[in-house]
Structure formats: C-alpha cells, structure tokens
Amino acid sequence: MSEKSTGTTRTIGVEERRARLALRHRLAGAARAATAEEVAGSLVALHATDPATVFLATGARLTADRDPVAEVERALYEDRTLTRMHGMRHTVFVVPTALAAAVHSSSSSAAAVRERATLVRQLAAGSDFDEAWLAETERQVLAELAERGEATGTELGSSVPRLRAQYVYGVGTNQEGPQPVSSRILRLLGMEGRIARGRPQGSWTSSRFRWALVPPHPDLPAAEAQAELVRHWLAAYGPATEADLKWWTGWKVTDVRRALTALGTRRVTIDEGVGHVLPADLEPVAAPAEPWAALLPALDPTPMGRQARDWYLDPEHRPALFDRSGNIGPTVWWNGRVVGGWAQLPDGEVTWRLLTDVGEEAVAAIRTEAARLAAWVGDVRITPRFRTPLERELAAGA
Incomplete structure (x- = not known):
C-alpha cells in the first residue's frame, strides 16, 4: 500500500x-513516572472496573522509590486530582x-440519558414506581449524602x-x-456525575465503595x-485507526471522524x-536506550487501549490471555510486545x-519486575475480576 494511494504522510512501522x-x-x-497523576495523564484513563487494576497499572509505571498504594490513594481521596467515573x-x-x-460530556452524559430511560421503562414494567418516584428517591439519597459526607450503599439503604x-x-x-433498585439508582447517579465512588471498605482491592457527592462537571x-478527549488519546496511543478510536470510545464512527477532522490529524x-x-x-521516535520488561495487570490500559493488537500481541496467544468477553488478563511484556502472563500464588x-x-x-529483567511487584503488593492477595485461562493455571500452581 503506497502513501500516494492512501493519502498518508509517512509510514510508521512496528518498531x-x-x-x-x-x-x-x-x-x-x-520513562517511569514520579506520581499517579503522571501515569493517569500518560494513559488518559485507567481501567477501574477491577479496583486492583488502578493500583497495579500505576505501580508498573512508577519509579522504584514510590509507594503505588499511597500514591493512588493520595491522588484519589486526598488531593482529588484523579477521579473515578463512568466513561467510555x-x-x-x-x-x-x-x-x-x-x-x-463526550461519553458519560449520553450514556446516562440512555440509562435513565431504560431504568424508568423497566421500573414501569416491573413495579408501581414511576419517574416521580425515582426523582424523589434520588433527592433523598443526595440529601443523605450531603448530611453524611459519604456512605456505603448499605448505609444509604438504612x-x-x-x-x-x-x-x-x-x-x-x-x-x-426481582432486583433491588439501589444499585441501579446509585449507578445512574454516578453516570450523571452527581455522586462518585470514594474510599473502599477494606483494602485497595475491595469493590465495596463509599459514595459521596461531587461538584457538577462543566457542561461542554x-x-x-x-x-x-481524542487529542489526549492520540497523544498517548497514536498512530491508530478510526476503528481503534471507535472501539475505545464506544462512539459512532461519525463522531470519531468529526473529532479527527476538528483536530486536523495527519494520516500515516x-x-x-x-x-x-x-x-x-x-x-520519528527512537527506541528507549535500554531494553525493558513490565508486568501489567488484567485490563491494563496499554493492551486494552485499542482494537488492533497484532503488532504487540501474537494472535496465537490470545486464547490463553483473554477471557470469553475480550478482557485481557495479567501480561508479561518485553521490549514492546506481550510475551507471557503472570499470576499471584496463595503465598504471595x-x-x-x-x-x-x-x-x-x-x-x-522479568524476574526483577516480578520481585518488585511482589515486594510492594506485600500481604495483599490479588485475584482478577475477569479470569483468563493462563492466569487460572498459574494461580493454581500449574
């Protein structure tokens, strides 16, 4: 494929x-970072469906003198320079x-509109609750959080x-x-940016969060x-295709193309x-001076950041490293490509x-990274929320 036929500026190869x-x-x-903010900014967004991913993804990219848990908790809960939210x-x-x-404004808002309409429809079909009932329930939840400061779903229910x-x-x-309405209502309020998950109950791997009010997002x-958003994403993940962007954002292709046009992007x-x-x-970007290894967690943004992965992941390795829904498990990297997987044994x-x-x-180099990971994780035991064939085998000592 020639540059002339594609209208591209130059070729950017795999290396x-x-x-x-x-x-x-x-x-x-x-290139490692000194703060959690630098890590998140470099990746645009850290996957947080599995709480452990945020800490493990950050820890893999921090300098050795930094405590990943302390760094992430400071940024999330003290300085509030990082925000946990529904997004793409x-x-x-x-x-x-x-x-x-x-x-x-690019992603959550439209999704929240659809979520509200779905919930109202389902409540009407499966109960006597209507929009007025939902609005009053939300008002009471927000008033309770305003008084408490933060609370778990159970505390709010009481x-x-x-x-x-x-x-x-x-x-x-x-x-x-039968389904409880609590999780749906709290999820909806979170998607609308009216409440957010705060500190978890238990350790940093816990999925049981407290909820708190948040200032409204500016309406862009x-x-x-x-x-x-595309400007930040291309700075981190470019070059990439329209299909990559459509997959990562979940937008319509027309939205992707409009954003690319607005930015005046160049084709390669x-x-x-x-x-x-x-x-x-x-x-051109030159390779790092020194070779490198990394142990990245399940759902890490680097392998989950695009749809096309063959240039860093051998297709033959996909069955071992992904679950049936397309979620990637813990991976071992060497000089820009996935070369294996990892897990934690019961003894740590x-x-x-x-x-x-x-x-x-x-x-x-991989052995050194594994030791570094084990040292800062300490007594915490990590089981990915979405388990993959290789991770299960390794965790079982196979």
Whole structure:
C-alpha cells in the first residue's frame, strides 16, 4: 500500500510504534513516572472496573522509590486530582480530574440519558414506581449524602427506605426476577456525575465503595469534548485507526471522524492501513536506550487501549490471555510486545510463564519486575475480576 494511494504522510512501522508505547506509556525504565497523576495523564484513563487494576497499572509505571498504594490513594481521596467515573463504553475509569468534564460530556452524559430511560421503562414494567418516584428517591439519597459526607450503599439503604425496594427485572423474558433498585439508582447517579465512588471498605482491592457527592462537571458541547478527549488519546496511543478510536470510545464512527477532522490529524501508514496522529506528532521516535520488561495487570490500559493488537500481541496467544468477553488478563511484556502472563500464588509469590522464547536477558529483567511487584503488593492477595485461562493455571500452581 503506497502513501500516494492512501493519502498518508509517512509510514510508521512496528518498531517505532513499540518505541512510542514504551515511552508514552511510561513502561521503559527511563520513562517511569514520579506520581499517579503522571501515569493517569500518560494513559488518559485507567481501567477501574477491577479496583486492583488502578493500583497495579500505576505501580508498573512508577519509579522504584514510590509507594503505588499511597500514591493512588493520595491522588484519589486526598488531593482529588484523579477521579473515578463512568466513561467510555459505560466502563468505570480513573481519569485526571482536569479531563473529567471532557469524559463526561463526550461519553458519560449520553450514556446516562440512555440509562435513565431504560431504568424508568423497566421500573414501569416491573413495579408501581414511576419517574416521580425515582426523582424523589434520588433527592433523598443526595440529601443523605450531603448530611453524611459519604456512605456505603448499605448505609444509604438504612436511611433511605426507598433504596430497599425491589422491582421485577426482565418482565416477560427468561431473565425475569426481582432486583433491588439501589444499585441501579446509585449507578445512574454516578453516570450523571452527581455522586462518585470514594474510599473502599477494606483494602485497595475491595469493590465495596463509599459514595459521596461531587461538584457538577462543566457542561461542554459534545463535539468540543470529543475532540479534546481524542487529542489526549492520540497523544498517548497514536498512530491508530478510526476503528481503534471507535472501539475505545464506544462512539459512532461519525463522531470519531468529526473529532479527527476538528483536530486536523495527519494520516500515516501503519500495518492495519491508515492511521492517524496529531499534526505535531510526525517526527520519528527512537527506541528507549535500554531494553525493558513490565508486568501489567488484567485490563491494563496499554493492551486494552485499542482494537488492533497484532503488532504487540501474537494472535496465537490470545486464547490463553483473554477471557470469553475480550478482557485481557495479567501480561508479561518485553521490549514492546506481550510475551507471557503472570499470576499471584496463595503465598504471595508472583509467578509467570513465557509464551515465546525471549532469551536470558529478558528472563532476568522479568524476574526483577516480578520481585518488585511482589515486594510492594506485600500481604495483599490479588485475584482478577475477569479470569483468563493462563492466569487460572498459574494461580493454581500449574
């Protein structure tokens, strides 16, 4: 495929793409970050469906003198420079607070409108509750949080009896059955940016969060917010295709193309065809001076950041590293490509397996990263929420 036929500016090959990934995702040793904010900013958004991912993804990219748990908790709960919120594809992410408005207006807001309409329809079909009932319940929840400061769902249910109500979900389908309204209402308020998850109950791996009121996000025009989000994403993940962006954002292709046009992106040739980069990002990027290894967690933003992955992940390794829903498990990296997977044994040891031969230098570097991970995780035991074949085997000592 020639540059002339595709209208591209230049070709960016696999080696340069791996170099960009190593430096911009702070995986190479010299590129590691000093703060959780630097990590999140470099990746745009940290997957937070599994709470452990936020800490493990950050820890893999911090300098050795930093405590990942303390860093993330400071940024999330003390300085509030990171925000946990529903974002792209209805997924929970941790994003830089300065980017939260763009995420909300580009992605969360429209999803929240659909979620509210769905909930109202389901309540009407499976109960006597209507929009007025829902609005009053929400008012009581918000008033209770204003008084308490923060509370768990259980605590809110004890003070707001309406949250203990149930409705019939899936009326007329094989999924029909009673469901509590509490989780749906709290999720909706979170998607609308009116409340947010605060500190968890228990350790940093816990999924039981307290809820708290948050200041409303500025209401940005959707097109402006989408362009802003794409600008950050391309700076971290470019070059990438329209399909990559559509997959990551969950937007319509027309929204993706409008954002690319607004940014004046440049077309380049990559293995998948035509890729896009920001106008100022056409200069070649050299590989890091030193080789590098990394142990990334399940759902890490680097492997989950795009749809096309063959340039860093051998397709033959996918069945071992992904679950049936397309969620990636813990991965071992060497110089810009996935070469294996890892897991934690019951005694805390981090064990790993290579899926390809990478040589003695790589094995030594991977062993060092495994020891570093085990040291800062300490007594905490980690089981990914979405388990993959290789992770299950390793965790069982196989």
